[in-house]
Amino acid sequence: MKKYLIRSGMLPTDVFDAAKIIANNSIGGNVGNLIYAYSIYRTLMTEDVEFVPDYYRVNPADAPYINENYDAYFIPLADAFRPDFENTLKSYTKLINRLTIPVYVIGVGVRIDFEPDFTKKNSYDPAVVDFVKAVLKRSSMIGVRGEFTSRYLTHLGFKEGIDHVIIGCPSMYANGRHLRIRDTEINENAIVTINSSKLSPNHVLQFINRSKNEFKHHYFIPQWYKELKMIYLGGPNLEKPKPHYQGKTTDELYVQDRVRYFLNAKSWIDFIGEADFSFGARLHGNITATIAGTPSLIIPKDGRMRELTDYHALNYVAGNELTEQTQIMDLIEKSDFHRCEHVHEENFNRFIHFLNHNGIPHIYEQDLDLVEAPLDKQLQEIQLLPPVKSFIHCSAAEMGERFETVMSNVLEQKNERIVKLKSQVKSHQVRTKHLEGTLNRKAVRIALKTANLFSKKNS
Template identity: 40%
Template sequence: MAPGHRFFLMIKENFLLLINFGTMVWYRKIVEDIIIVRILIRGGMSPFDNFSATKEILEDTFGGNAGNMVYLYSIFRILMTEGTEIDLDYYRPERGQTSSREIDEINEKYDLYIIPLADAFRSSFVPSLKRLTNFVEKLKIRVVVIGSGMKIPMGEDVTEAHSYDKEVKRFAKAVLKRSAIFGVRGENTEKYLKNLGFSGSEVRAIGCPSLYFHGSQLPLRSVPQDFGKQSKLIVTNSMITSAEIHEFMRKITDSFDNYVFVPQLRRELNELYYGMPYRAKGYPYPINISDKIFRAGKARFFLNVPTWIEHNSKADLSVGPRLHGNIASMLGGTPSLILMKDGRMQELVDFHNLTHISMNDLKPDTDLIDIVHKSDFNSINSVHEANFRNFVDFLKENRVASIYDDADHAENTPFDKRIKEIEFNDPVIPYSACDMEEIIKRCNEFFPAQEKYINGLHRDSAYKRAYERFMPGFITDEEGWGHKFIMKRAGYKE
């Protein structure tokens, strides 16, 4: 912990009694003179998990978008100091799956709850935000939000009324009762929360923590001077984007031979792994396994971050509208050109001074090679060090220790050592580019697992409906044995 934030009262039987500013008291075990700090963090997949494609599909371990893995990967490394233990909540609080007993155990076991959020301030996330707020309001430990943002169109006035204002305000109030500063992605979200009544001392723009993985300096290379049609590209894209971006990205894949398309959504993993088609039609986007990009084997879906960064580090350029797909490249040293498609991305592009082109500036004759030779791919360096120090100060003011408390750079960290011990699974190549042996292997693995998973869902749903119908109140009282039975039957831990 940061110096001066704690003082010792008593050591007895290998336990330490601590006081934080005279307000919070707890016991923590001492192991070899290191104080064990326990952190619970919002997320569905630890950087140390090495899951199969089948598990990631069925259990949605990365929360629908693999970009979440990049975000969490950096936060784990930054917060994992000597003596720090980090556990995941597996999205249980926002899914309403935590009982009163579990919350009591969390208050007893953990020192801190970290909530990394992306574009959480949006109407579709309101039900989850309500449940997350209910959970936070019952916590007695510190709670810190790292990097929340809004999902808005470019140019929208954030001071106008939004359907989710009431729930955002309630959530922020609950968090600020348990921390000093609420961390947001950029100036738009900061302005939005101030408009809801929060002061400048309570809210701070900190950018995206994934860009602070390496500390005060990024290992970015320059784009080769001879960049051209022979250059190696990482291509990212999103089905739900503008026609201008779709046209531009398709032109790239038509004219460049040496590229790899990196999709990020769970439904795209379904498509690549066992050929499940998209229900949507008419999009100028690879939504069918028969697309030439897939048939040529020019796509990879990464099941973990280390293989993702390693693969992308060998490219000359990363281009597309996927923010964290491009950041995965930047963490490996590869320069990136972000195609800015909405206000959510604009906020981070502006804050980090990222190399970009707006979708509004894309024309039918826009040429990637011309853009590359006119762009400054080191623009982020003009603000990165100051942004990094602002982020570290934010952590310190919230009494959150990090590997950067006393250093701008860190090597061979506890996180790094653990990552090196793991042999991570390779990325998934497209189903239509596999030989028959690989197709049979995938089918034999996935479909029995899917059947077992679906049968389990039906079974647990049937139990719940039966008890709700014939024994009213049996499962609604979360302190009653009926609730506990159903929770256990449904696979939830006590």
């Protein structure tokens, strides 16, 4: 049985309620990470493999333990080449340089403008170079998200096709080479899911907000960790509110009970798979729709999203094309929801080649058309939790229960940290005492040896 460590906050089979996820930030700040991780788990979780999440812990001091207990370390990353992730990259580099097991980076991207300038120097460039070099000592090749990241690494001196290769977003391969978008009736009576990003330009947010009203049955699916706390506990609201973003519990969609926050990947995929259409400015909000077979329209806001929409041929409209006169129904009429199907098999084959080149075992080794995976069987035996609904629609008893469970989980987490810290201190004390004993014995030997030398010299 192989035992792998993976960068993740929870397994797809973990049944974590909202309180536990809030207490531990098990989604890494964005629930879209669950979709990313789900695909990798499903692809690599063969019958003789056990995965253990690292819970987003990055500590170089853990290297001896990791070397001793795991056969490989998988590090799926999003747009990790960015200023505010630089220190984490440096910590990963220190850790990886101390590891003796294989380390695989299955997807990583650069945060870059919609129209990128690859000649520009970035403050984090040296950290990226050191990180990539460290990974390449422990694996054959790094998988990157798209053309922009590939060109960026090439600009830093790494060779495309040798050091790095474009694999897109692994979440797109959740169902292997099988990708089929259903033909649905998209009209005012359609069931529609909406995703949005507070970081999008105001005119994009305004378009998303007014377009939702074209459909009688619409649901907003937020993704931020802060939004989970808001919907589960009733606050705090998001900082620096924007007029066209649903960032307060008193906003329209929350009051109308049209908000759903998902706690696991499978429930999210199943829910959106029942919809007729999905649209918005979130990458994984619309990738979830795509792998569920639901027609979608994405509005990319920067280069990190653009390189993936281009690579996977996702149906999209650029933000700068939207005006106050743009109508969602007109965009739907012009859309080709099936264009992603035409490139998917080739992209999937390239992803499999990347896995094979690195010697990574996967479920498609014997059958590239495999439909049912070992993870599917496990999930069939688990009762997953439903999405979280808005706090303001809870009874007084349920409100109290939500606060109580969060506080209980927070205290449990603190107690676990205290126990772990005490264990570390005790281990340190034992090691210190051992070193003191060793040093004392060495000191005695040195003293005796010195005395013996003096004795021989004087005789």
